[in-house]
Amino acid sequence: xxxxxxxxxxxxxxxxxxxxxxxxxxxxxxAFLVGSSGSGKSTIIKLILKEEEPSSGNIIINGKxxxxxxxxxxxxxxxxxxxxxxxFRLLPDKTVYENVAFAMYVVKATPKHxxxxxxxxxxxxxLSNKAKVYPNELSGGEQQRVALARAxxxxxxxxxxxxxxxxxxxxxxxxxxxxxxxxxxxxTTVVVATHAKDIxxxxxxxVIRIDQGNIVRDEKGGYDEV
Amino acid sequence: xxxxxxxxxxxxxxxxxxxxxxxxxxxxxxxxxxxxxFGLFFVIGENVNSVIRQIESQQGIQIFIxxxxxxxxxxxxxxxxxxxxxxxxITFVSKEDALNSxxxxxxxxxxxxxGWDEENPFPASYFVTLTDLSLNEKVQDQIFKLEHVDEIxxxxxxxxxxxxxxxxxxxxxxIILALLIIISIFIISYxxxxxxxxxxxxxxxxxxxxxxxxFIRGPFIxxxxxxxxxxxxxxxxxLGLSYNAVMGGIGxxxxxxxxxxxxxxxxxxxxxxxxxxxxxxxxxxxxxxVISMRKYLKV
Numbered sequence: 001x002x003x004x005x006x007x008x009x010x011x012x013x014x015x016x017x018x019x020x021x022x023x024x025x026x027x028x029x030x031a032f033l034v035g036s037s038g039s040g041k042s043t044i045i046k047l048i049l050k051e052e053e054p055s056s057g058n059i060i061i062n063g064k065x066x067x068x069x070x071x072x073x074x075x076x077x078x079x080x081x082x083x084x085x086x087x088f089r090l091l092p093d094k095t096v097y098e099n100v101a102f103a104m105y106v107v108k109a110t111p112k113h114x115x116x117x118x119x120x121x122x123x124x125x126x127l128s129n130k131a132k133v134y135p136n137e138l139s140g141g142e143q144q145r146v147a148l149a150r151a152x153x154x155x156x157x158x159x160x161x162x163x164x165x166x167x168x169x170x171x172x173x174x175x176x177x178x179x180x181x182x183x184x185x186x187x188t189t190v191v192v193a194t195h196a197k198d199i200x201x202x203x204x205x206x207v208i209r210i211d212q213g214n215i216v217r218d219e220k221g222g223y224d225e226v
Numbered sequence: 227x228x229x230x231x232x233x234x235x236x237x238x239x240x241x242x243x244x245x246x247x248x249x250x251x252x253x254x255x256x257x258x259x260x261x262x263x264f265g266l267f268f269v270i271g272e273n274v275n276s277v278i279r280q281i282e283s284q285q286g287i288q289i290f291i292x293x294x295x296x297x298x299x300x301x302x303x304x305x306x307x308x309x310x311x312x313x314x315x316i317t318f319v320s321k322e323d324a325l326n327s328x329x330x331x332x333x334x335x336x337x338x339x340x341g342w343d344e345e346n347p348f349p350a351s352y353f354v355t356l357t358d359l360s361l362n363e364k365v366q367d368q369i370f371k372l373e374h375v376d377e378i379x380x381x382x383x384x385x386x387x388x389x390x391x392x393x394x395x396x397x398x399x400x401i402i403l404a405l406l407i408i409i410s411i412f413i414i415s416y417x418x419x420x421x422x423x424x425x426x427x428x429x430x431x432x433x434x435x436x437x438x439x440x441f442i443r444g445p446f447i448x449x450x451x452x453x454x455x456x457x458x459x460x461x462x463x464x465l466g467l468s469y470n471a472v473m474g475g476i477g478x479x480x481x482x483x484x485x486x487x488x489x490x491x492x493x494x495x496x497x498x499x500x501x502x503x504x505x506x507x508x509x510x511x512x513x514x515x516v517i518s519m520r521k522y523l524k525v
Contacts, residue, residue, distance in 0.1 A: 089434075107437065
């Protein structure tokens with residue numbers, strides 16, 4: 001599903017963010033990408049989204065090498081992934097419903113499909129009763145749920161979350177994690193970049209640990225286990 | 227589904243156009259001003275061209291034929307002239323015709339011509355009109371080489387001056403058009419940049435959920451087109467009204483009527499000006515918005 005083969009990334013500034021990284025995340029897997037800030041996990045996320053290009057190596061997504069993907073094909077690659085950020089990134093002048101529907105609109109879904117799909121994902125994230133509310137009237141956890149709903153509304157085969165609980169209190173963070181787990185159980189591959197130790201420990205999933213641009217550990221378990 | 231996408235693009239385009247009211251009206255005003263100045267030169271140029279065409283159809287070359295030329299010579303000469311490139315119409319003016327036309331001109335003073343009937347002093351001639359005044363000198367050179375040509379009379383000066391005037395106006399119009407395009411693209415792209423900036427969050431989300439660049443660009447191009455179209459229509463109205471006001475004044479002056487050369491009315495040029503303005507407005511709108519979006523699409 002997501003495979004990195006000898007991937008290195010050196011920025012124009014000269015800093016080498018990741019160095020010769022290899023890993024493979026299979027279809028339906030749940031994997032944590034952990035490490036302190038500056039370790040290179042954000043770079044890995046950006047490379048998966050094709051927001052950045054690798055300096056060397058190959059990145060294979062859904063069986064396709066994206067290294068030489070034409071820029072005009074990138075939108076279609078991104079339609080196979082749902083993306084969630086630490087800062088939610090909702091549109092403040094659109095309601096919860098509109099925020100989710102927006103993601104379907106821009107990929108030119110039919111109105112009929114939108115009317116059916118949006119209520120369904122809103123109920124999945126437990127926000128059916130907040131459809132007409134604006135984001136600023138919601139708590140942080142609820143906003144992240146909207147973002148999650150938006151990320152999965154187009155039925156992506158994978159969900160990429162970059163520090164999804166970074167702005168949330170521990171209880172809310174745990175709710176979001178459970179939701180991510182639910183989504184994973186429905187068959188979606190989930191990759192979560194985080195440095196929330198307690199959550200990683202509690203989830204007991206595969207952990208890929210990055211330190212100074214290298215993978216120092218890749219196994220099932222908690223945050224720190226060696 | 228197609229319909230939905232189009233209505234989305236147009237709807238969003240209209241929304242953002244009228245959200246940035248101040249900037250939108252500022253760019254419309256500036257575009258109108260530049261388009262108006264261009265329009266002035268454009269209609270003046272069109273008029274000069276029309277005047278030149280009218281003069282061209284009247285203006286000709288008078289070729290006087292040598293006294294000793296036989297009828298046969300005259301006929302050959304006529305055929306030779308007809309074959310010269312650039313010659314439109316050729317009319318033979320016999321000695322009698324020339325005398326009669328002089329008589330007609332003299333009106334009440336016929337006594338001046340007394341006795342000339344026996345020994346007509348006017349030479350026979352060919353009157354030649356041209357297809358294109360710029361060929362004037364070439365045609366004259368060629369005619370001079372023919373036999374039995376005595377003298378050529380033409381309004382060389384008038385023709386040359388008109389040619390120069392037309393060329394000057396053409397150059398001015400081109401320069402103003404270039405300036406107009408540069409200024410307007412700059413103004414429109416700046417206006418749209420404000421909208422783009424205000425909506426950069428939305429744009430980045432669109433990129434992340436997999437919207438294509440052309441889809442993201444759509445509403446902004448619509449915005450550019452709306453600004454261009456509104457400016458084109460406003461300028462067209464202003465130009466039409468002021469043209470008719472000025473023409474009302476000129477039309478009454480005796481001078482123009484005496485020469486027998488008419489200026490164009492605005493309705494003669496309406497379609498031409500309309501299509502030039504619409505083309506410019508839409509073209510500049512699209513270019514301006516594409517330029518302003520370049521930076522924001524690189525996510």
